[in-house]
Amino acid sequence: MSLLDAARTQAQQLFSPGGRDGLSSAERRDPMGLLVYGLNRLAQTDLLDRVGLRKQTEDGVFKITSAGFKTIGATSRAFTRTGSSKKQGTRSAATRARGVFDLTPTDDEQMLVDVVTEFAEEVVRPAATGADDACAAPAELLAATLEIGLPILGVPESLGGIAEERTAMAGTLVHEALAHGDMGLAVAALAPGAVATALSLWGTEEQQQTYLPAFTGQSVPAAALALNEPTVLFDPARPATVATRTDDGFVLDGVKSMVPRGPDAELFVVGASLDGVPALFVVESTTPGIVIESEPSMGLRAASLSRLRLDRVEVGEIALLGRVDGSTHAEAVRLSRLAWCALAVGTGQAVLDYVTPYVKEREAFGEPIAHRQSVAFMVANIAIELQAMRLVTYKAAGRVAQGQDAGREIALARQLCATKGMQIGLDGVQLLGGHGFVKEHPVERWYRDLRAIGLTEGGVMV
Amino acid sequence: MINLEAPKKFQPLIGQAHQVAMNMLRPVSRKYDEAEHEYPKELDMLAAMIDGLSDSGQSQGAGASGVGTASQAKADDGSTRNGTNLASVLSIMEMCWGDVGLLLSMPRQGLGNSAISSVANDEQLERFEGVWAGMAITEPEVGSDSARIRTTARQDGDEYVINGEKIYVTSGDRADHIVVWATLDKEQGRAAIKSFVVPKGTPGMVVERLEHKLGIRASDTAAITFTDCRVPAENLLGSPDIDTKQGFAGAMATFDNTRPLVAAMAVGCARASLDLTRDLLAEAGVKVDHDAPALTQSAAAARFLQMEADWEGAYLLTLQAAWMADNKEPNSLQASMAKAKAGRVGSDITLGCVELCGSLGYSEHDLLEKWARDSKILDIFEGTQQIQQLIVARRILGLSSAELK
Numbered sequence: 001m002s003l004l005d006a007a008r009t010q011a012q013q014l015f016s017p018g019g020r021d022g023l024s025s026a027e028r029r030d031p032m033g034l035l036v037y038g039l040n041r042l043a044q045t046d047l048l049d050r051v052g053l054r055k056q057t058e059d060g061v062f063k064i065t066s067a068g069f070k071t072i073g074a075t076s077r078a079f080t081r082t083g084s085s086k087k088q089g090t091r092s093a094a095t096r097a098r099g100v101f102d103l104t105p106t107d108d109e110q111m112l113v114d115v116v117t118e119f120a121e122e123v124v125r126p127a128a129t130g131a132d133d134a135c136a137a138p139a140e141l142l143a144a145t146l147e148i149g150l151p152i153l154g155v156p157e158s159l160g161g162i163a164e165e166r167t168a169m170a171g172t173l174v175h176e177a178l179a180h181g182d183m184g185l186a187v188a189a190l191a192p193g194a195v196a197t198a199l200s201l202w203g204t205e206e207q208q209q210t211y212l213p214a215f216t217g218q219s220v221p222a223a224a225l226a227l228n229e230p231t232v233l234f235d236p237a238r239p240a241t242v243a244t245r246t247d248d249g250f251v252l253d254g255v256k257s258m259v260p261r262g263p264d265a266e267l268f269v270v271g272a273s274l275d276g277v278p279a280l281f282v283v284e285s286t287t288p289g290i291v292i293e294s295e296p297s298m299g300l301r302a303a304s305l306s307r308l309r310l311d312r313v314e315v316g317e318i319a320l321l322g323r324v325d326g327s328t329h330a331e332a333v334r335l336s337r338l339a340w341c342a343l344a345v346g347t348g349q350a351v352l353d354y355v356t357p358y359v360k361e362r363e364a365f366g367e368p369i370a371h372r373q374s375v376a377f378m379v380a381n382i383a384i385e386l387q388a389m390r391l392v393t394y395k396a397a398g399r400v401a402q403g404q405d406a407g408r409e410i411a412l413a414r415q416l417c418a419t420k421g422m423q424i425g426l427d428g429v430q431l432l433g434g435h436g437f438v439k440e441h442p443v444e445r446w447y448r449d450l451r452a453i454g455l456t457e458g459g460v461m462v
Numbered sequence: 463m464i465n466l467e468a469p470k471k472f473q474p475l476i477g478q479a480h481q482v483a484m485n486m487l488r489p490v491s492r493k494y495d496e497a498e499h500e501y502p503k504e505l506d507m508l509a510a511m512i513d514g515l516s517d518s519g520q521s522q523g524a525g526a527s528g529v530g531t532a533s534q535a536k537a538d539d540g541s542t543r544n545g546t547n548l549a550s551v552l553s554i555m556e557m558c559w560g561d562v563g564l565l566l567s568m569p570r571q572g573l574g575n576s577a578i579s580s581v582a583n584d585e586q587l588e589r590f591e592g593v594w595a596g597m598a599i600t601e602p603e604v605g606s607d608s609a610r611i612r613t614t615a616r617q618d619g620d621e622y623v624i625n626g627e628k629i630y631v632t633s634g635d636r637a638d639h640i641v642v643w644a645t646l647d648k649e650q651g652r653a654a655i656k657s658f659v660v661p662k663g664t665p666g667m668v669v670e671r672l673e674h675k676l677g678i679r680a681s682d683t684a685a686i687t688f689t690d691c692r693v694p695a696e697n698l699l700g701s702p703d704i705d706t707k708q709g710f711a712g713a714m715a716t717f718d719n720t721r722p723l724v725a726a727m728a729v730g731c732a733r734a735s736l737d738l739t740r741d742l743l744a745e746a747g748v749k750v751d752h753d754a755p756a757l758t759q760s761a762a763a764a765r766f767l768q769m770e771a772d773w774e775g776a777y778l779l780t781l782q783a784a785w786m787a788d789n790k791e792p793n794s795l796q797a798s799m800a801k802a803k804a805g806r807v808g809s810d811i812t813l814g815c816v817e818l819c820g821s822l823g824y825s826e827h828d829l830l831e832k833w834a835r836d837s838k839i840l841d842i843f844e845g846t847q848q849i850q851q852l853i854v855a856r857r858i859l860g861l862s863s864a865e866l867k
Binding site: 095097098099100101102103104105106109169233234235237330333334352356359360368370371373376377379380381383384385387388389391392394395397398399402407408409410411412413415416419 | 463464465466467468469470471541542544548752753754755756757758767768770771772774775776778779781782785796799802803848851852854855856858859860861865866867
């Protein structure tokens with residue numbers, strides 16, 4: 001581009017500011033607008049100075065971007081290749097269908113839920129505000145989730161995990177219970193488990209033996225399932241990220257978004273289009289060409305959401321996870337959506353549990369506001385829709401655990417949890433009025449978190 | 463073990479009910495919508511067939527009379543039971559997929575039968591076995607506020623003398639018995655309200671007229687007056703004592719059993735609309751994709767997905783309420799949740815399907831417009847949407863009816 005062209009583009013942008021600051025392309029700056037814009041730029045020089053100072057303190061790895069920071073992938077342990085790439089890995093058996101309608105969890109599931117519920121109440125909830133501010137989960141909290149065994153819930157016993165059979169239902173209950181504490185922290189804690197579960201479900205012997213020992217050992221790596229992309233009307237079945245075959249593997253190019261724990265993650269499972277069909281690839285964070293950009297979002301901030309940029313990332317044959325006919329990728333998308341539904345149910349329950357005592361204590365016009373139908377009916381509808389969300393989610397999870405097709409049920413759960421979950425978040429703030437809008441109460445955070453349901457893909461999985 | 467699939471052992475029952483709905487009810491659906499107040503004579507044949515199935519043990523307590531009778535509770539799977547309440551909602555869903563009005567006209571399957579099976583003692587259960595009972599609660603001046611009913615029952619020796627006027631009695635003309643709510647003492651409020659079984663032909667009981675309605679026109683809806691109408695004292699269902707502590711609980715127990723049934727009606731009716739609309743949309747080239755995000759599909763497909771998701775929620779809330787009843791767990795909250803959700807989505811879905819199908823949906827050439835009329839009553843009778851929300855709110859918030867009016 002010539003200097004003249006560049007100048008012209010800059011001038012055009014000055015008059016037509018669309019595409020930045022949330023402005024549409026129809027916006028035009030008039031003389032008054034130009035003046036205001038110029039003044040604003042001037043006012044910011046103070047800020048720019050401060051940024052300049054900060055820059056010195058950061059070494060070559062970090063550099064300021066509009067989003068926050070940019071880094072290469074986390075330094076990773078060496079994953080030692082072992083096992084056969086020809087042999088199918090170990091698989092958990094489906095749970096046996098008994099054909100009886102039942103809403104009672106098994107004893108094992110109940111025990112797990114009790115432990116996670118207590119943890120969510122005593123550790124997760126108190127840490128939520130701080131983690132939301134810091135855009136990161138406390139290390140001690142994440143360490144504690146390893147003791148509960150969260151990352152290996154979906155890993156077969158014979159591979160060092162705790163799954164005697166397919167644990168989609170247990171996973172669903174755990175996601176729900178943890179999100180009752182905080183959805184952002186739940187995502188941070190459950191993200192490595194999504195990768196471990198993916199390796200357990202679809203890995204070859206080589207993939208399982210190479211990567212799973214890290215998850216079942218003492219020092220569990222941060223890891224993330226990266227399926228989302230930063231485009232409007234994103235359809236995970238049509239990723240713009242592309243995998244191209246080479247002589248000894250693949251080259252990946254593209255950008256994934258809403259990747260939890262991006263800065264720490266040592267391992268990614270990335271969705272990319274191979275010969276026009278979506279497939280999954282295991283990518284180690286130290287592979288050249290990987291850049292992590294922080295992507296702080298409306299909510300889920302404790303999960304350290306990030307963009308994963310893949311620029312000519314070369315991976316070996318071992319990277320391809322599961323089938324190339326699109327079925328593995330499609331299943332990952334479904335199981336991930338199911339996990340998000342469970343998170344929505346947990347956070348929805350948190351809203352209900354919070355507003356119930358509040359509306360009974362808060363008085364207006366001489367009596368508790370709960371005594372008014374307009375308030376009480378909002379609470380009733382939260383309870384009704386929440387239970388519907390829960391049952392539809394459980395039905396889908398039960399089908400997955402039993403090895404039945406759950407495409408329809410997961411779609412319906414996602415649809416219901418997206419719309420009704422958001423309504424619950426909205427009503428949670430509304431019921432507290434002005435108090436709901438300030439950070440003194442957690443309902444504003446739940447409102448932000450619940451907006452993620454229905455638009456996000458990947459990150460967690462059961 | 464959590465499993466929300468319809469019980470395997472009820473699959474034959476569901477299959478039968480579906481075949482009956484398809485081959486017996488659908489062919490006469492429009493006929494009795496047009497011929498309001500004409501007795502659907504086909505139903506006698508059907509009733510005989512269902513009795514036959516019952517005798518052979520194959521129907522597993524299908525229909526409204528089976529509810530609330532999980533006395534011989536035996537677990538199906540170590541800890542849980544799938545019994546007559548689940549069987550009833552599942553078969554009613556299928557029958558109402560066929561036709562709600564005709565289901566309500568089924569001999570011996572009236573809501574009064576549910577009331578009898580819910581609150582009658584063993585002697586009464588035996589004595590009233592095989593009757594066809596309608597249910598009379600609403601009065602010209604009293605609807606949702608059923609504690610305020612004005613119909614009175616005065617004890618006179620070993621008889622009760624009933625006086626008052628009842629409206630909106632489903633099957634009020636065709637049923638051979640009517641279960642009437644009346645108060646023993648207006649001063650003592652809800653605790654004094656009792657239900658009485660009044661056989662047809664009892665002097666003083668007169669069917670005054672039949673209503674012309676928006677939907678469920680195959681079902682007769684009667685206004686009945688009681689003038690010094692005498693019934694034996696043993697026709698009072700449950701305990702004759704006025705227990706102010708227990709209050710309304712006795713009479714209200716009926717609702718815990720009947721509300722899931724009405725929810726099941728809405729679920730069945732709505733599924734009829736969804737099934738046909740899915741086909742019609744497919745013919746028009748709109749295929750609903752469960753994997754693609756709703757917003758990347760056509761507006762019609764996205765709308766359909768939302769309706770289907772709401773339907774699934776209503777369906778499972780209904781099964782939950784019935785399952786709890788089968789397992790003797792208190793289910794008032796869940797029964798009202800099911801009724802509230804199913805009632806409103808029943809209307810949303812049937813009306814939405816008419817809209818999606820345009821004039822094809824609106825025209826009498828097909829049944830979509832009929833289902834959109836039939837569904838409305840299901841958000842009204844056995845407790846309106848607003849009453850269900852009130853019950854749910856009171857229970858969730860732990861408030862009394864004096865606190866949350």
